[in-house]
Amino acid sequence: MMRMREAAIHEAGSASAAMLLARLERLPVSRPLLWARGIVGMATFFDGYTTLAIAYALPILAHSWHLEKSTTALIISSGYFGQLIGALLFGWLAERVGRLPVLIVTIAIFAVMSCACIFAWNAQSLIWFRFLQGIGTGGEVPVASAYVNEFIGARGRGRFFLLYELLFLVGLVFSGLIGYALVPTFGWKAMFIVGVVPVLLVAPLSFSLPESPRWLLEHGKTKRAEAVIEKLEQSVMKRGGALDVPVPHKPAPAGTRSGSWRELFSPLYAPRTLLLWVLWFGVYAINNGLVTWLPTLYHMVFGVTVGHAIGLGFAMTGVAVCAAFVCALAIDKVGRRRWYGTALIVGAAALFCLWGTGATTVQTVFIFATICYATLQTVTYSLYLYSAELYPTRLRAIGAGFGSAWLRLGSMVGPWIIGAVATRGSIAPVFLAFAIIASVTGAICLRWAPETSGKRLEDISP
Structure with a gap:
């Protein structure tokens, strides 16, 4: 009798959660959603700025501190190593304590350590500060992506999310603009001084945001989730908007829902994880x-x-932002798999051309590197969208965290490849190695990537 009662309670709770998800799924973009996206987007903007600030400080640092190429590579890679740890740690933590508390902590970490970088006195101190800063930035991005994705329905999800994620790329471009305008005159510290001030405003604003309703439902906090959804509904109706009749979908069987990191390697999710x-x-x-x-x-x-x-670096990131904007508008129609596969093949072709020409002039390197960077940037900045779609709510932040840990590994390996090859003379072999990586990655994507465009998150990932 007790088991029957527990089963009835579970079934009623599942039905209630399914109805709330249906109410959330039908909602159009409203002012509270735009506010949440804007606040989290501010943090992501400065995350992008912080990520690239070191690139524009290094030309002066390399000269004034007499840095070897291997030390330069270590300064670059230290931040990515910290991001790897932050992505794993805070992705796991966000599944347990919620998206918002983790967002606030990670933003505070990278703001404080951005300030610390201003006072670095040698290469070793800068390496440690960038490592600690990386823990914050590495944790913020996957948790923020899960948070933003969990508020929007299937209709137009790609555009809504990628216009938010575009702010990361705008942060990269802003970093180049500040580098071009200030570094030659005021020195490398200008990059960190400008970057730290606005970030300090983001954490207090984050307290005005609601918790993810999908996370609340996943953890049985139905009343809090309903309160968030009701507020979104009222915002739509207050401005004369019409709401469709919610159509609940059957929830996944309880036996398929472990929520452990081991589920990333279950029969359903292991191929997606790899x-x-x-x-x-x-x-x-x-x-x-x-x-x-x-x-x-x-x-x-x-x-x-x-x-x-x-200036050349700034121009390259500017072209990439334009390509990313086109991607945001078109990816829901084109589809994730076709867009990613095509971008990777085009990027590989540009790299093969660069290797074939010998990479002997600034003009050649700039043209082909910009083509490659811009096309691949449409993939890099939208992978958080794709990762969030390929995992359910109970795995979304930790799945994105584990995935972006490989982002950090790749980000460490790439600079080391260039640093190792550059010390031997010609840099052309770097582009051959990168072309092979792009070709293999593109072929794997075209063969095995699931299509997710226009589908409910709960249908893609039960």
């Missing part, structure tokens, strides 16, 4: 290797001025 790891590692090894090293290579290998080198 696919995402390949995508994260491949595209970030190439793109973060290019974007962090190219300003320094332009200056040290081709002898251009620091201002010119930073």
